[in-house]
Amino acid sequence: MPSSPPSSLGLAIDTSFDDTSLAVLSGIWRADHVQDMHLHSHITLSQSHTHQRFGGVVPERAARQHLEVIHPLLEEVMEQAGVEFSALDWIAVTHMPGLVGSLLIGMTVAKTLSYALQIPLLGINHVEAHPYACFLSGTCFVYPILHLIVAGGHTVLILQRDPEEWHSIGRTRDDSAGECADKVARLFGLPMPGGKYVDAAAQAVSELCYIFPKPFLKESHFDFSFSGLKSALQRFVQAHPEAPQDSVLAAFMHSMQVVLLEKTFRAARKYNVQMVTLSGGFGASVTLRNAFRERAAKEGIAFACPTPHFCTDNAAMIGVLGLRHYATGCFETMRLRACPNLPLPSPGFPTGESDVP
Amino acid sequence: MSIIHASCIRRTLIVDTSCPPCLLSLKTEEGIFSETWIPQQHLESTLFEKIITLLAEQDCTPQGIDAILVNPGPGTYMGTRVALALVNTLALLYKTPVICLDGLRLIAHTAPQIKGYICAAICCIRDEIFYQEFYKDADVLTALSPPSGSSLEDFSKFCATVHQTEGAVLFWRAGPQFSEIQERIFASFPFVQAFDFTSGLDFFHKYAGICAERRSPAEKCGSKFVSPFYLKPEL
Numbered sequence: 001m002p003s004s005p006p007s008s009l010g011l012a013i014d015t016s017f018d019d020t021s022l023a024v025l026s027g028i029w030r031a032d033h034v035q036d037m038h039l040h041s042h043i044t045l046s047q048s049h050t051h052q053r054f055g056g057v058v059p060e061r062a063a064r065q066h067l068e069v070i071h072p073l074l075e076e077v078m079e080q081a082g083v084e085f086s087a088l089d090w091i092a093v094t095h096m097p098g099l100v101g102s103l104l105i106g107m108t109v110a111k112t113l114s115y116a117l118q119i120p121l122l123g124i125n126h127v128e129a130h131p132y133a134c135f136l137s138g139t140c141f142v143y144p145i146l147h148l149i150v151a152g153g154h155t156v157l158i159l160q161r162d163p164e165e166w167h168s169i170g171r172t173r174d175d176s177a178g179e180c181a182d183k184v185a186r187l188f189g190l191p192m193p194g195g196k197y198v199d200a201a202a203q204a205v206s207e208l209c210y211i212f213p214k215p216f217l218k219e220s221h222f223d224f225s226f227s228g229l230k231s232a233l234q235r236f237v238q239a240h241p242e243a244p245q246d247s248v249l250a251a252f253m254h255s256m257q258v259v260l261l262e263k264t265f266r267a268a269r270k271y272n273v274q275m276v277t278l279s280g281g282f283g284a285s286v287t288l289r290n291a292f293r294e295r296a297a298k299e300g301i302a303f304a305c306p307t308p309h310f311c312t313d314n315a316a317m318i319g320v321l322g323l324r325h326y327a328t329g330c331f332e333t334m335r336l337r338a339c340p341n342l343p344l345p346s347p348g349f350p351t352g353e354s355d356v357p
Numbered sequence: 358m359s360i361i362h363a364s365c366i367r368r369t370l371i372v373d374t375s376c377p378p379c380l381l382s383l384k385t386e387e388g389i390f391s392e393t394w395i396p397q398q399h400l401e402s403t404l405f406e407k408i409i410t411l412l413a414e415q416d417c418t419p420q421g422i423d424a425i426l427v428n429p430g431p432g433t434y435m436g437t438r439v440a441l442a443l444v445n446t447l448a449l450l451y452k453t454p455v456i457c458l459d460g461l462r463l464i465a466h467t468a469p470q471i472k473g474y475i476c477a478a479i480c481c482i483r484d485e486i487f488y489q490e491f492y493k494d495a496d497v498l499t500a501l502s503p504p505s506g507s508s509l510e511d512f513s514k515f516c517a518t519v520h521q522t523e524g525a526v527l528f529w530r531a532g533p534q535f536s537e538i539q540e541r542i543f544a545s546f547p548f549v550q551a552f553d554f555t556s557g558l559d560f561f562h563k564y565a566g567i568c569a570e571r572r573s574p575a576e577k578c579g580s581k582f583v584s585p586f587y588l589k590p591e592l
Contacts (some may be wrong), residue, residue, distance in 0.1 A: 067442060112450075116451075
């Protein structure tokens with residue numbers, strides 16, 4: 001009888017953008033879920049208040065803040081977990097995509113720990129990690145599966161026919177959904193990050209008063225484009241300054257939701273997937289989650305999304321993907337480099353839609 | 358602040374990636390082993406490759422290091438932060454004492470003159486100079502001004518005001534990419550010399566002799582981890 005792989009304990013670090021996040025977790029990687037998953041500790045320190053007055057994240061400021069807080073947080077997360085450094089089996093760290101100065105802080109800490117403790121270093125693609133946050137609430141993946149990732153800087157559709165295969169079948173050609181929502185919120189003078197205010201407006205308004213474009217909705221491909229929608233809204237607000245803010249935001253959210261929903265489920269039908277996931281910071285939107293859940297039920301497709309807390313940037317999801325990398329022996333050397341962009345193809349996203357067999 | 362007794366320190370690591378050339382040095386009972394290099398890019402990779410090689414060659418592990426000297430800047434923001442992220446992690450893991458070097462004072466110390474005015478300067482960020490004025494008498498250095506940061510243009514004007522000072526010396530550390538800037542600045546001083554690392558005991562004494570003269574801003578704030586010394590705090 002084959003012996004089951006042992007549970008491993010790891011530390012995960014994410015400093016890709018403006019949150020310093022660390023997590024200690026353990027579990028046994030299975031192809032479709034994590035057995036005996038235990039999140040021993042998880043700390044995320046947001047810098048959003050320090051960037052507020054700039055209307056967006058200032059890269060140099062973000063890097064400085066990461067270095068100031070990461071070591072005290074590292075002490076704290078280990079103390080909360082009640083484990084010694086010597087008990088760790090691996091270190092997982094985000095190395096792409098993100099702000100280079102910020103990535104380097106987490107990567108240098110991770111490399112130092114890996115070298116000093118003589119344990120494997122696992123390089124994690126932040127965008128690829130988002131859907132894995134579903135495992136934190138005990139979800140099992142059913143393959144083939146389609147992931148819609150609506151993270152701050154990226155909107156991507158990923159087809160996964162089995163646990164080892166990833167295909168990027170669609171991505172944004174300009175602004176991501178979350179980025180667009182933030183910019184629109186800023187237009188109304190709402191605080192950053194603005195996605196939650198747009199979502200709140202959409203929930204508050206029961207009847208649509210305005211109609212905005214739905215970019216790429218009729219196109220057969222699965223790419224997205226939201227910058228035109230943002231411009232349309234901008235022009236509308238200039239022409240109709242009297243229009244109620246909530247009604248405008250609700251109409252904007254509706255357009256975005258229709259595009260995301262229709263393209264995702266069209267792809268789901270085309271590739272005959274068994275499950276759809278929604279993840280990434282904008283995936284915390286109640287409006288979006290409800291719409292996806294409802295549509296999935298109607299189409300008879302399983303649906304999963306991480307709890308809202310784990311939709312935004314967090315080290316726990318980095319750790320879950322770390323469990324997979326550790327189990328499959330996907331280790332990095334000290335040559336691991338920070339990469340600001342999400343290259344396609346990349347280790348997490350090897351091909352485009354045209355290459356899907 | 359903990360007091361480090363010299364007799365307890367057998368293996369000391371020096372890390373200075375604040376400005377090219379970068380330096381990594383290990384002092385053991387057998388001698389001093391150093392490496393300097395000009396990082397083209399990806400310091401996060403090269404630093405680790407070099408530290409692993411250096412320690413392995415001397416049969417030393419990170420845990421076996423008794424003290425770390427680090428240059429917290431002023432210097433390149435990214436280079437300084439990578440070094441501090443590394444040494445602070447070792448400090449956290451093994452409670453290794455970390456001592457801040459004063460980069461500008463180090464440069465001034467290596468100036469050759471015995472007595473007189475010295476301007477120590479670092480150029481590692483495009484169009485930005487970090488500098489400090491000193492008076493040197495034998496081996497005693499007295500700071501005449503706090504560390505400053507200014508644009509190349511303003512620094513040129515400053516140089517013009519001090520070049521009449523008798524025996525004025527500009528001692529300079531810069532990455533190779535700034536050679537054209539050096540030529541412009543150097544014209545203002547009667548004696549200018551570029552700072553360069555030398556390996557061996559003399560080098561280590563220069564470093565060790567001036568360490569811990571300035572505590573990092575973070576220490577003053579009560580943090581036990583070293584913070585970069587930024588001359589441009591407001592963005």
